[in-house]
Amino acid sequence: xxxxxxxxxxxxxxxxxxxxxxxxxxxxxxxxxxxxxxxxxxxxxxxxxxxxxxxxxxxxxxxxxxxxxxxxxxxxxxxxxxxxxxxxxxxxxxxxxxxxxxxxxxxxxxxxxxxxxx
Amino acid sequence: xxxxxxxxxxxxxxxxxxxxxxxxxxxxxxxxxxxxxxxxxxxxxxxxxxxxxxxxxxxxxxxxxxxxxxxxxxxxxxxxxxxxxxxxxxxxxxxxxxxxxxxxxxxxxxxx
Numbered sequence: 001x002x003x004x005x006x007x008x009x010x011x012x013x014x015x016x017x018x019x020x021x022x023x024x025x026x027x028x029x030x031x032x033x034x035x036x037x038x039x040x041x042x043x044x045x046x047x048x049x050x051x052x053x054x055x056x057x058x059x060x061x062x063x064x065x066x067x068x069x070x071x072x073x074x075x076x077x078x079x080x081x082x083x084x085x086x087x088x089x090x091x092x093x094x095x096x097x098x099x100x101x102x103x104x105x106x107x108x109x110x111x112x113x114x115x116x117x118x
Numbered sequence: 119x120x121x122x123x124x125x126x127x128x129x130x131x132x133x134x135x136x137x138x139x140x141x142x143x144x145x146x147x148x149x150x151x152x153x154x155x156x157x158x159x160x161x162x163x164x165x166x167x168x169x170x171x172x173x174x175x176x177x178x179x180x181x182x183x184x185x186x187x188x189x190x191x192x193x194x195x196x197x198x199x200x201x202x203x204x205x206x207x208x209x210x211x212x213x214x215x216x217x218x219x220x221x222x223x224x225x226x227x228x229x230x
Contacts, residue, residue: 004160033218035220040223040225041222041223042122042124042206042220042221042222042223043161043206043208043220044220045217045218045219045220048217056217091160091161093160106163106166107163107218108163109160109161109162110160111158111159111160112158112159112160
């Protein structure tokens with residue numbers, strides 16, 4: 001059973017270009033979370049998605065950032081017109097659908113995409 | 119704004135020593151998790167604590183959840199070089215949707 005897959009593992013972009021980061025959740029998982037990690041820091045929540053639905057995007061910057069999780073295919077985190085401050089490691093995590101309001105489900109993390117903006 | 123503070127931020131110790139890492143917040147969490155992250159990899163879950171006052175042991179690691187479910191500690195006995203890594207706590211809120219708030223991280227280096 002393959003784990004969470006992210007690609008590319010490393011991405012270099014020049015200022016003003018677009019970055020597309022992909023995340024394929026574990027088999028059977030319908031929830032995806034995106035996080036950003038700056039060097040020497042913890043993870044910052046960005047967005048929580050289910051298939052075809054954004055559940056919580058309270059951690060997403062208002063401009064240039066968007067995320068989707070289509071019915072078919074991977075979840076995509078898209079950053080338009082990248083700036084140097086966008087350089088970071090972006091992690092995706094997936095979990096199963098919860099069976100009750102009080103049950104949490106373990107998140108499994110991918111290896112991350114390291115974005116460098118020149 | 120929910121915030122999880124971890125201390126210490128950095129820790130360098132000799133093999134065989136004991137250490138404790140703390141995770142503190144002013145918020146009450148439904149549950150709390152501890153992760154370890156190695157360079158170039160994603161975080162890996164170590165444990166989840168759910169009940170206030172709960173203590174869980176994982177070999178040389180002991181995890182405790184505060185009675186009020188606002189804080190937690192991770193104690194490592196007889197640290198080994200293989201314990202080196204970034205330790206992250208994450209508080210979970212389950213009101214409405216699931217939300218994971220990660221702590222600031224503790225970077226541990228165990229010297230042989």
